[in-house]
Amino acid sequence: MRKGHRTWVFENRPVIVATATVGGPFEANGRIADDFDLLHEDLWLGEESYEKAHKVLLEEAFFKAIEKGGIAKEDVQFMIAGDLINQMTPSNFAARTIGAPYLGVFGACSTSMEGLALSAFIVNHGGANYILTGAASHNTAVEKQFRYPTEYGGQKPPTAQWTVTGAGAALVSSEGKGPRVVAATIGRVVDMGLSDPFNMGGAMAPAAVDTIEAHLRDMQVDISYYDLIVTGDLGKIGRQVSFDLLREHGLPIEDERYQDCGLLIYREDQPVLSGASGAGCSATVVYGHLLNRMKRGEWKRMLVVATGALLSPLTFQQNETIPCIAHAVAIEFGGEER
């Protein structure tokens, strides 16, 4: 049911019955390594190319989620996935392996929540019992596409971010136990005229703020309603900018209740400059670390605002600015069970 301008409220409260996350070697040394289901010590994952490794990341996350959900591969009725590679081949090829009816979605690094919002909507309205959704990124495959060759010695500025090697998948169902998806707000494309691809956080921050504001307005709740508001991959700069923007817009939030996936995944001493980014960033942190903590009862209501920068290397070279988007999904756990 639509509430306000662009928020869906899911009255049947679809359940995230199982999640799975897969990470690479850099993530294995990170802060939340224990929350991954599977970690690889080799970026190649035993494959011939980074693109193939990228596909395997997604496949493994999907299979693990199916296994943890206690269902068979054939029980997956639809799958919604996406990544950052041209024509989304890793997702498409992983969907070939799973064999379920498939929708590919592109929201850059916001793909995880775009997929979860759509899955919850379909499940809520009886369109399916089991939907598998996920997003992934692979550091070197993405760097290769968006930036310079991975071994090229170009100095990155302190505003740059590190692309996560990882995949996160969630199995959404109409019934079962687990965190429930209660609402979702679809983002608008916001372009504040920034054009530096080495400062995505600064470009994406207004999109996150726009979606958070829209969500709170549509739901008619205060910002303190959520125990945690977590953004996708704003990094140090984007988080600070969006934090201050919210404050300026009259939505003050305490520091510890406003987190960013891009700052949660790695340790302070890892050389990631401003933080993590990539479609796999919010997917692995939310579907692994954050939902685990939610299940331990650390918080009951969480708003995940995954942010995406909708640029391509071509648009950057043609001096276009960076349009950004953010999708918000409200997840609740505990309290009343229906």
Next chain:
Amino acid sequence: MANEKRKNVTPVQQEYHLFEKERETKRPVVKNCFRAFFVGGIICVIGQAISYFYMYFFDFTEQTAGNPTVATMVFLSMIFTGIGVYDRIAQFAGAGTAVPVTGFGNAVISAAIEHRTEGFVLGVGANMFKLAGSVILFGTFAAFIVALVKTIAVKWGGLG
């Protein structure tokens, strides 16, 4: 980095650029200059040592030692790129590793490694100079212009 060159930014965008700029981590320019100076200097010292090596142990003069020295430096940078350390040194050194000829070697070999999975012809062959290509093109063009100026100056200007 806010793009001030763009004329068609709205007042709201402009306001945001300033807002964002205040919170942006600045490039440590002075620190980067010192690092570039020292690392670049070390690379030059190594180059000088190799140059002397060719002059003392082989039949090269100061004029002719240049070519084998450059080749050796490029070879070393390729080795370091191949084992995956050049980009890490570069993140520290910045222009210090980009400006010497080793940076050129790195640009070529990193592209070649990157596109190996697409095959030798359409992958390695076609992409090897995708970064270094512009160096070759504009380097050659700049040399041509300089040579032209010199020729004109010598022939008709009475110089030389």
